Amino acid sequence: MTVELISVGTEILLGNIVNTNAAYLAEQCAGLGLSCFYQTVVGDNEGRLAQTLQTALGRADIVILSGGLGPTQDDLTKETAAKVLGRELRMDAHSRERIQEFFNRRKMQPTDNNWKQAMVPEGAIVIDNDNGTAPGIIIEAADKRVILLPGPPGELIPMFETAIRPYLSEAEPGVIYSQTVKLCGIGESKAETIAADLIASQENPTIAPYAKTGEVHLRVTARASVEKEARKLVKPVVKELKNRFGMNVYTTDENVTLEQAVVDLLLANRLTVTTAESCTGGLLSARLTNVPGVSEVFKSGHVTYSNKAKHKLLGVKKPSLDKHGAVSESVAKEMAKGAAVSSKADVAVAVTGIAGPDGGSVVKPVGLVYIACSVRGKVKVKEYNFSGNRSRIRESSVTAALTLMRQCILEYYSEVTFR
Amino acid sequence: MTVELISVGTEILLGNIVNTNAAYLAEQCAGLGLSCFYQTVVGDNEGRLAQTLQTALGRADIVILSGGLGPTQDDLTKETAAKVLGRELRMDAHSRERIQEFFNRRKMQPTDNNWKQAMVPEGAIVIDNDNGTAPGIIIEAADKRVILLPGPPGELIPMFETAIRPYLSEAEPGVIYSQTVKLCGIGESKAETIAADLIASQENPTIAPYAKTGEVHLRVTARASVEKEARKLVKPVVKELKNRFGMNVYTTDENVTLEQAVVDLLLANRLTVTTAESCTGGLLSARLTNVPGVSEVFKSGHVTYSNKAKHKLLGVKKPSLDKHGAVSESVAKEMAKGAAVSSKADVAVAVTGIAGPDGGSVVKPVGLVYIACSVRGKVKVKEYNFSGNRSRIRESSVTAALTLMRQCILEYYSEVTFR
Numbered sequence: 119m120t121v122e123l124i125s126v127g128t129e130i131l132l133g134n135i136v137n138t139n140a141a142y143l144a145e146q147c148a149g150l151g152l153s154c155f156y157q158t159v160v161g162d163n164e165g166r167l168a169q170t171l172q173t174a175l176g177r178a179d180i181v182i183l184s185g186g187l188g189p190t191q192d193d194l195t196k197e198t199a200a201k202v203l204g205r206e207l208r209m210d211a212h213s214r215e216r217i218q219e220f221f222n223r224r225k226m227q228p229t230d231n232n233w234k235q236a237m238v239p240e241g242a243i244v245i246d247n248d249n250g251t252a253p254g255i256i257i258e259a260a261d262k263r264v265i266l267l268p269g270p271p272g273e274l275i276p277m278f279e280t281a282i283r284p285y286l287s288e289a290e291p292g293v294i295y296s297q298t299v300k301l302c303g304i305g306e307s308k309a310e311t312i313a314a315d316l317i318a319s320q321e322n323p324t325i326a327p328y329a330k331t332g333e334v335h336l337r338v339t340a341r342a343s344v345e346k347e348a349r350k351l352v353k354p355v356v357k358e359l360k361n362r363f364g365m366n367v368y369t370t371d372e373n374v375t376l377e378q379a380v381v382d383l384l385l386a387n388r389l390t391v392t393t394a395e396s397c398t399g400g401l402l403s404a405r406l407t408n409v410p411g412v413s414e415v416f417k418s419g420h421v422t423y424s425n426k427a428k429h430k431l432l433g434v435k436k437p438s439l440d441k442h443g444a445v446s447e448s449v450a451k452e453m454a455k456g457a458a459v460s461s462k463a464d465v466a467v468a469v470t471g472i473a474g475p476d477g478g479s480v481v482k483p484v485g486l487v488y489i490a491c492s493v494r495g496k497v498k499v500k501e502y503n504f505s506g507n508r509s510r511i512r513e514s515s516v517t518a519a520l521t522l523m524r525q526c527i528l529e530y531y532s533e534v535t536f537r
Numbered sequence: 538m539t540v541e542l543i544s545v546g547t548e549i550l551l552g553n554i555v556n557t558n559a560a561y562l563a564e565q566c567a568g569l570g571l572s573c574f575y576q577t578v579v580g581d582n583e584g585r586l587a588q589t590l591q592t593a594l595g596r597a598d599i600v601i602l603s604g605g606l607g608p609t610q611d612d613l614t615k616e617t618a619a620k621v622l623g624r625e626l627r628m629d630a631h632s633r634e635r636i637q638e639f640f641n642r643r644k645m646q647p648t649d650n651n652w653k654q655a656m657v658p659e660g661a662i663v664i665d666n667d668n669g670t671a672p673g674i675i676i677e678a679a680d681k682r683v684i685l686l687p688g689p690p691g692e693l694i695p696m697f698e699t700a701i702r703p704y705l706s707e708a709e710p711g712v713i714y715s716q717t718v719k720l721c722g723i724g725e726s727k728a729e730t731i732a733a734d735l736i737a738s739q740e741n742p743t744i745a746p747y748a749k750t751g752e753v754h755l756r757v758t759a760r761a762s763v764e765k766e767a768r769k770l771v772k773p774v775v776k777e778l779k780n781r782f783g784m785n786v787y788t789t790d791e792n793v794t795l796e797q798a799v800v801d802l803l804l805a806n807r808l809t810v811t812t813a814e815s816c817t818g819g820l821l822s823a824r825l826t827n828v829p830g831v832s833e834v835f836k837s838g839h840v841t842y843s844n845k846a847k848h849k850l851l852g853v854k855k856p857s858l859d860k861h862g863a864v865s866e867s868v869a870k871e872m873a874k875g876a877a878v879s880s881k882a883d884v885a886v887a888v889t890g891i892a893g894p895d896g897g898s899v900v901k902p903v904g905l906v907y908i909a910c911s912v913r914g915k916v917k918v919k920e921y922n923f924s925g926n927r928s929r930i931r932e933s934s935v936t937a938a939l940t941l942m943r944q945c946i947l948e949y950y951s952e953v954t955f956r
Contacts, residue, residue: 130560130563130576131563131573131574131575131576132564132567133561133562133563133564133565133566133567135560136555136556136557136560137555137556137559138555140552140556140578141552141554141556142552143552144550144551145551145553146552147552148551148552154550154551155550155579155582155585156550156577156578156579156585156589157549157550157577157578158575158577158578159559159575159576159577160574160575161574163574166574166575326548328548328554337553393819395819398823398826399819399822399823399825399826399827399831399835399838400814400818400819400820400821400822400823400826400838401823401826402819403818403819404817404819404820404931406818407817407818407819407840408818408927408928410893410894410895410927411895412818412842413842413843416842417842417843417845417846418839418841418842418843418846418850419818419819419839419840419842420837420838420839420840421812421819421822421837421838421839421840422837423826423831423835423836423837423838424832424836426836427836427837427880430837461846475829476829476830508827509827512823512827
């Protein structure tokens with residue numbers, strides 16, 4: 119079955135907001151095995167919206183519209199869809215009651231235009247909105263289905279999860295199952311080369327590579343009549359990818375981030391950790407501490423921006439700073455060692471570099487970063503040359519630091535050696 | 538003049554990436570005074586792309602396509618556009634040379650399919666790509682203009698700024714001029730209430746409010762035949778908004794962020810600063826240090842996640858931790874004082890709270906955060922109750938900390954007192 123998405127809203131046409139609803143709905147529909155060939159954005163204009171809906175109905179089985187269900191005169195998605203499908207709008211007593219309750223709970227009075235939201239096209243399926251006043255609506259007409267969802271993501275997403283996904287699962291027999299092999303410490307082109315024959319030859323499952331800052335994700339997707347069958351198709355391909363990429367695979371779990379994988383490794387080995395950051399200015403500790411439960415292993419971190427702070431807080435020797443400069447292999451090493459000593463942490467990672475836009479030179483250009491990691495006194499240091507603006511260089515540095523931490527911990531506990 | 542946007546890419550249809558290019562281009566076009574009524578996303582499919590382009594040409598003066606200019610067989614935006622407009626593709630010597638140079642600089646060899654990127658529709662204007670190998674292309678056909686841009690934002694945005702914006706400015710006589718009044722320390726609904734009559738009554742310029750995490754931006758936009766005229770329309774409205782919002786206005790400069798405003802205030806008053814973070818785990822120092830030139834005022838920061846670290850690094854008294862708990866007004870104050878002493882900084886800001894998902898209780902729920910700010914020994918502490926997930930609570934805390942820093946510095950140097 120095919121689906122088409124129509125996002126209604128002048129604020130999207132003006133570029134005031136990014137259309138994250140379309141990305142969410144597209145991903146969900148793909149996961150349900152529905153093929154989507156078009157997404158359209160159109161403003162709150164009856165003529166253009168009606169025409170867009172008619173075009174979509176001419177080429178798709180299911181049309182999902184989001185936005186324009188609000189209480190104001192501008193909001194006319196429901197009115198337009200009802201007109202296009204030849205349905206009258208009728209007051210829905212259940213929705214009216216829910217709107218009244220919504221306002222009662224907040225000790226507020228509904229305004230007259232709120233009741234507009236309880237008007238529903240005749241014969242439609244009404245979907246309760248647990249997070250707002252506009253109910254969702256499904257209109258089934260001959261072999262077509264039109265689904266109307268509220269625009270705010272905080273209303274649209276829960277409504278999709280609880281009511282629309284189950285409804286669409288029944289509409290489209292067969293499932294799509296995906297698993298992602300997440301890689302770190304390897305470039306996109308190298309990863310693609312290693313998997314090129316698999317990517318080219320696979321039809322079901324397919325393998326799609328996605329590059330993130332400092333990471334590569336390979337998504338393996340299979341289509342089958344039942345999930346068990348789809349999983350069976352995915353399994354050997356994931357296994358083969360794991361074989362080929364070995365230690366570069368940090369997880370095959372969709373929900374695990376690189377920082378989560380590093381924290382899991384620390385927890386599993388009962389290692390405490392500390393950070394010493396110069397150019398990243400706290401971004402590395404911020405990313406580590408975004409993992410719930412990190413307090414078991416992370417006690418403190420240091421942001422040592424000035425040379426004085428590097429000396430005073432981490433014990434970096436003044437001659438090292440004078441001779442090699444703050445952005446050097448030696449200082450990175452001393453920062454890591456000093457942080458480990460001062461925090462009594464098992465693992466210490468230090469980042470020093472030039473994030474720009476100023477501060478670069480011919481010998482030490484913007485983007486030059488040194489990262490050192492110490493695991494129980496065993497220190498490894500690496501030089502990196504990142505490109506992009508200040509934010510990009512800082513983010514690349516953090517991902518590289520997490521990757522190096524993971525490598526050093528794995529090397530400490532095994533015979534493995536990374537490039 | 539009207540413009541229509543077509544984003545080409547299966548990865549957008551599958552929801553693998555969010556279509557930020559469309560938001561960027563839409564905002565830019567609106568700023569140039571071009572009206573956009575439709576945005577469409579279509580996959581890398583010749584038939585569907587050709588049909589979409591034809592439809593767009595039927596209703597808009599300018600069509601901007603992004604994506605599908607890569608070197609592979611999948612990339613067929615240029616080929617399809619050339620076919621729809623009846624143009625032959627020819628090898629462009631200049632583009633070929635630039636591609637060769639691009640690879641030379643990286644000491645890499647181009648592959649055969651890279652030369653496909655140097656093929657250009659006859660009679661087209663070629664736009665150099667300084668960040669990749671696919672040139673941009675403008676095709677002028679009768680009264681229509683078709684613009685082809687590369688998909689990666691790192692290539693599309695610089696190309697738009699340097700070449701496409703100037704080109705479109707000439708196409709559309711008349712200008713749009715915007716200025717943004719950025720507010721902190723005030724909620725969205727309160728800000729809207731204060732400006733309600735202005736928002737309702739203004740037609741040229743218009744006032745549009747946008748809520749960001751912990752901030753409200755009011756964008757004032759005027760349309761006129763020349764920029765000078767548009768600026769003249771905007772000026773009194775910005776002045777009125779500044780009068781109404783007083784000290785809540787932290788800037789009217791589009792490029793100044795809240796952290797930049799805080800750093801500017803520190804620089805102007807020759808104040809050094811330090812941070813002491815618990816629940817934000819380095820996010821506050823990371824945001825401050827993303828401001829270029831911050832090293833003049835920021836020397837070091839502390840991430841004190843454990844009670845032990847709060848005691849050892851910041852001198853927080855054990856009885857305070859035992860009696861009030863780590864998330865308390867007293868501990869926030871002691872953290873700020875301790876950080877100021879240990880770093881010898883003029884300004885110290887401390888954040889302690891419960892970011893969740895675990896660690897909350899009835900008395901101290903998830904989202905409870907205390908922020909203290911000390912300016913040369915004068916300490917102020919505030920309690921906050923944020924909602925949302927872990928990331929959201931941490932981000933809200935950082936914005937609140939920046940807002941409090943700004944307030945405390947301003948209060949220190951003036952008679953002003955904030956709520």
